[in-house]
Amino acid sequence: MESYSVAQVESITGISGHKLRIWERRYKFLKPKRTPTNIRFYTADDLKLLINVGILTRHGNRISKIGSLSNKEISEKVLDLLTDTDTDFEDDISSLMLSAINFDENLFNNIFQRQLVRSGFLATITDLIYPFLNRVGVMWTASRVIPSQEHFITNLVRQKIISSIDSLQQPAHDAPEILLFLFEGEDHELPLLIASFIIKDLGWKVYYLGQNVPLNDIVTIIKKRNIPTVMSMITAPQIDKVSNLIYDLISNTDVHLILSGSKKNIPNFENLETVSVVNDPKELISHLHNLDNK
Incomplete structure (x- = not known):
């Protein structure tokens, strides 16, 4: 049986542990x-149930009223709310969580398409998909999502991103260039695809190598194409190995390296001016603007 701690439920639903304990005492x-x-x-x-309750409380429904409803009635009220165009990002993130848990592709597509029409693809990625994936990461890290659920939701997002990348205009001939890759031992490509879309949308020329790329191949293409900037994502817990790979990369090239991913798995490179760490898509956009203006 799948089980979740109080801390995990807090991270996934946004409902505090204190509030959960109060609800437990007062309502059935x-x-x-x-x-x-x-x-x-x-x-x-x-x-x-708690994801649904969180949506209802954010829309002004009193918990005392919600507590008197059956699970079916709660689900129906949420469904009515989610057909409204005035839902916010937090509601949509919660809905995407439900789509992942329930293998509900229609719900995922409806939420994604509505946000796309409302805000455009870039805002949909930065304000909806990225925080959603972070929240799902709580479940993946805790092994609370079975592999089929992980593959299901990852491939839905992947399809959207690849389709949107293909629709972008080609960069100008004098556009700034960047190489995107994952080091050996890194398999989670989705964040790199998100970065690829963001960077291409900013007008950069992207060389995309994908996952598990040997260091020699990275160095070869950097030197062959004279690429000044590279980016990689760090998610796997292999700090010593990654540190050695990065030091070898820096010592063999003149690139500026941008890193992102899991903070606890990214080595500390504060003393290296050629290495920068960005924590989210908005920081990445700001950092690229600064590089482009130098």
């Missing part, structure tokens, strides 16, 4: 189970 709709050592945990059904 929430009854978490407990381990033999009396630590509370939540099931997958509890998680789905």
